[in-house]
Amino acid sequence: xxxxLADVAARAQVSPATVSRVLNGNYPVAASxxxxxxxxxxxxxxxxxxxxxxxxxxxxxxVGILVNDIADPFFGIMASAIQAEIGGPGGRAGxxxxxxxxxxxxxxxxxxxxxxxxxxxxxAAVVLTGGAIEGAAHRAxxxxxxxxxxxxxxxxxxxxxxxxxxxxxxxxxxxxRGGGRELTEHLIGLGxxxxxxxAGPEERTTTRHRLEGHRAALAAHGIEEDPRWTVHxxxxxxxxxxxxxxxxxxxxxxxxxxxxxxxVALGACAALRDSGLRIPQDVSVAGFDDLPFSIDAVxxxxxxxxxxxxxxxxxxxxxxGREEPPPGGIASVRGELMVxxxxxxxRA
Amino acid sequence: xxxxLADVAARAQVSPATVSRVLNGNYPVAASxxxxxxxxxxxxxxxxxxxxxxxxxxxxxxVGILVNDIADPFFGIMASAIQAEIGGPGGRAGxxxxxxxxxxxxxxxxxxxxxxxxxxxxxAAVVLTGGAIEGAAHRAxxxxxxxxxxxxxxxxxxxxxxxxxxxxxxxxxxxxRGGGRELTEHLIGLGxxxxxxxAGPEERTTTRHRLEGHRAALAAHGIEEDPRWTVHxxxxxxxxxxxxxxxxxxxxxxxxxxxxxxxVALGACAALRDSGLRIPQDVSVAGFDDLPFSIDAVxxxxxxxxxxxxxxxxxxxxxxGREEPPPGGIASVRGELMVxxxxxxxRA
DNA sequence: GTCTACATAGAAAGCGCTTGCTGTCACGTT
DNA sequence: AACGTGACAGCAAGCGCTTTCTATGTAGAC
Numbered sequence: 001x002x003x004x005l006a007d008v009a010a011r012a013q014v015s016p017a018t019v020s021r022v023l024n025g026n027y028p029v030a031a032s033x034x035x036x037x038x039x040x041x042x043x044x045x046x047x048x049x050x051x052x053x054x055x056x057x058x059x060x061x062x063v064g065i066l067v068n069d070i071a072d073p074f075f076g077i078m079a080s081a082i083q084a085e086i087g088g089p090g091g092r093a094g095x096x097x098x099x100x101x102x103x104x105x106x107x108x109x110x111x112x113x114x115x116x117x118x119x120x121x122x123x124a125a126v127v128l129t130g131g132a133i134e135g136a137a138h139r140a141x142x143x144x145x146x147x148x149x150x151x152x153x154x155x156x157x158x159x160x161x162x163x164x165x166x167x168x169x170x171x172x173x174x175x176x177r178g179g180g181r182e183l184t185e186h187l188i189g190l191g192x193x194x195x196x197x198x199a200g201p202e203e204r205t206t207t208r209h210r211l212e213g214h215r216a217a218l219a220a221h222g223i224e225e226d227p228r229w230t231v232h233x234x235x236x237x238x239x240x241x242x243x244x245x246x247x248x249x250x251x252x253x254x255x256x257x258x259x260x261x262x263x264v265a266l267g268a269c270a271a272l273r274d275s276g277l278r279i280p281q282d283v284s285v286a287g288f289d290d291l292p293f294s295i296d297a298v299x300x301x302x303x304x305x306x307x308x309x310x311x312x313x314x315x316x317x318x319x320x321g322r323e324e325p326p327p328g329g330i331a332s333v334r335g336e337l338m339v340x341x342x343x344x345x346x347r348a
Numbered sequence: 349x350x351x352x353l354a355d356v357a358a359r360a361q362v363s364p365a366t367v368s369r370v371l372n373g374n375y376p377v378a379a380s381x382x383x384x385x386x387x388x389x390x391x392x393x394x395x396x397x398x399x400x401x402x403x404x405x406x407x408x409x410x411v412g413i414l415v416n417d418i419a420d421p422f423f424g425i426m427a428s429a430i431q432a433e434i435g436g437p438g439g440r441a442g443x444x445x446x447x448x449x450x451x452x453x454x455x456x457x458x459x460x461x462x463x464x465x466x467x468x469x470x471x472a473a474v475v476l477t478g479g480a481i482e483g484a485a486h487r488a489x490x491x492x493x494x495x496x497x498x499x500x501x502x503x504x505x506x507x508x509x510x511x512x513x514x515x516x517x518x519x520x521x522x523x524x525r526g527g528g529r530e531l532t533e534h535l536i537g538l539g540x541x542x543x544x545x546x547a548g549p550e551e552r553t554t555t556r557h558r559l560e561g562h563r564a565a566l567a568a569h570g571i572e573e574d575p576r577w578t579v580h581x582x583x584x585x586x587x588x589x590x591x592x593x594x595x596x597x598x599x600x601x602x603x604x605x606x607x608x609x610x611x612v613a614l615g616a617c618a619a620l621r622d623s624g625l626r627i628p629q630d631v632s633v634a635g636f637d638d639l640p641f642s643i644d645a646v647x648x649x650x651x652x653x654x655x656x657x658x659x660x661x662x663x664x665x666x667x668x669g670r671e672e673p674p675p676g677g678i679a680s681v682r683g684e685l686m687v688x689x690x691x692x693x694x695r696a
Numbered sequence: 697g698t699c700t701a702c703a704t705a706g707a708a709a710g711c712g713c714t715t716g717c718t719g720t721c722a723c724g725t726t
Numbered sequence: 727a728a729c730g731t732g733a734c735a736g737c738a739a740g741c742g743c744t745t746t747c748t749a750t751g752t753a754g755a756c
Contacts, residue, residue, distance in 0.1 A: 004742055015706045050468040051402035052742035055711050071424035080419040083451050098465045100448030103431050117446045120398040266644045296614045298646040363736045400712035403741050
């Protein structure tokens with residue numbers, strides 16, 4: 001029925017061992033023999049049995065990439081960059097690896113389960129992207145799982161996620177706090193004193209860090225924040241729209257709206273427009289991430305650019321052992337403030 | 349070192365066979381025994397060896413999802429919906445499956461290689477999303493590969509891709525031609541007679557079908573098309589921007605710009621704005637897909653909504669054998685014209 | 697011309713799991 | 727009282743590959 005190594009061996013008149021060695025290319029095989037084997041492989045249209053090979057060799061060529069939301073370009077861009085470096089097909093030489101992206105949907109259980117599944121497959125490496133989920137219990141469970149993976153030989157890399165020293169993972173962290181602070185300082189510099197903040201889900205580290213940066217900027221400039229100026233929601237447009245309306249209701253005198261990310265900012269812009277406010281003449285808006293579409297907003301979005309693709313590529317290389325991990329296993333990746341049309345001087 | 353089935357068996361004082369049966373739950377095991385085994389599994393922190401299990405059972409719980417560009421929400425949305433149905437962790441009961449998305453980047457080789465890798469892993473199912481790559485050779489190679497997969501027991505489903513009868517795959521096709529036609533007819537209905545078309549890459553079926561629909565509409569209304577009115581490019585914003593500038597250069601009297609998709613349309617809008625043209629007063633713009641951000645464009649984009657999530661979910665269910673395939677194995681999914689602010693009556 | 701060394705090929709022992717088949721009880725039947 | 731009959735549990739044979747160790751042939755080395 002299905003062609004096996006033995007079939008190829010028979011056809012090439014060699015032993016299965018030799019065929020295996022030709023295929024793996026890590027043992028001397030005479031050129032003539034190799035050729036004969038390759039010919040047989042081709043003629044028989046032989047495809048290696050992955051599970052069998054993984055079982056015998058005790059390693060697999062799977063590399064897992066965990067993302068919170070695959071439909072969100074924030075993750076898509078990182079995943080794409082990681083995958084390009086992993087090799088996937090067409091990547092660098094050295095044995096093709098199957099880079100698989102797993103969508104956790106931001107659920108703690110799914111995150112854990114995917115990790116188990118990956119562990120079960122004896123994945124060669126795992127890259128976790130984006131913010132982590134807050135909560136001591138989950139955090140501990142994750143750390144334990146990651147450590148177990150690492151101990152089993154799976155390389156674990158965090159990309160855009162806070163370090164997990166307990167887990168012994170390499171971390172490329174985004175400086176969300178610094179970026180958030182810089183962004184808000186820009187707004188303050190323009191003269192804004194009443195700033196609304198549309199935050200993400202409470203249970204995400206990304207949310208907390210960005211908000212902390214925002215508040216740090218406020219505090220540094222002696223601006224006292226009204227608790228009503230912050231609204232939490234999901235990381236999507238719809239949520240941004242509604243949160244903005246809510247903010248407007250709570251305090252119509254706000255002059256600037258800082259969103260947790262660009263997608264949310266877009267929703268905010270829509271809400272403001274629908275409320276008859278002009279950007280940036282009446283109110284300023286700022287996002288975070290600098291996703292590709294942000295420059296197309298009208299006016300273009302002031303935001304903090306995160307080097308998503310670069311960080312992803314680096315994480316991918318580290319996961320493949322093709323680049324040295326940063327000293328201490330932790331590196332902080334900074335964002336860059338992009339001042340564009342959506343932020344301006346507040347109305348007198 | 350690593351815990352195996354045998355260890356669990358020893359601890360629970362049963363045979364490995366029994367442990368396996370408890371874990372797979374497809375054979376009667378006394379409740380008390382089951383409990384003992386489960387306890388041992390838990391205490392030992394046992395994780396099944398995926399490859400070994402796949403080898404012995406001759407099936408795996410991997411499901412592959414092929415996408416052309418993971419950073420593009422068009423694919424992200426479909427992938428997300430498919431994955432949700434596949435089960436991934438947290439999905440329906442019945443054994444967790446590892447839904448993996450593979451990013452082909454639109455490269456024929458990578459597409460084929462991923463399929464081989466999936467075949468190698470003895471994937472349970474494979475879903476191919478989005479347009480196919482044109483070209484008889486590649487097409488034949490794909491069909492052969494898909495057929496082989498299907499013959500090996502892997503369920504193959506196409507989502508948003510033209511049918512491949514040769515390959516014996518289930519296909520959920522988007523009616524790109526019909527949508528393209530309807531869209532252009534809307535523009536013609538508004539009075540446009542000089543329409544520029546910003547097409548995608550030539551070698552994609554999606555590109556061709558949408559363009560054919562556009563031309564069919566033109567022909568149906570007796571509008572003769574100037575070959576200069578079509579420009580090909582990539583499916584991204586940048587490309588849309590440049591193509592639009594080129595179109596403007598070739599014929600500044602165009603009154604409407606139809607883009608291959610929403611992302612491209614956004615680029616087109618930017619180019620038009622930068623050229624001092626107002627939308628829709630001076631020129632109309634239309635996209636395709638109705639991605640989430642399209643409604644946020646200013647003005648909101650007239651486009652054709654494709655039920656990406658619905659189609660993906662259905663494809664996922666079919667792949668899992670939880671829904672009957674459409675009669676004949678082929679279903680055409682229609683788009684819906686969304687008329688919004690970006691299209692209007694041409695200037696007199 | 698015998699001996700050591702190297703290059704290459706094969707034999708065979710698993711890797712950790714699944715599953716068909718074979719027991720072994722404890723019951724309910726006749 | 728003898729006997730089918732389920733309900734469970736275990737044995738053991740692989741699944742298809744990798745890899746260690748061993749065998750063989752050939753080429754220099756002395």
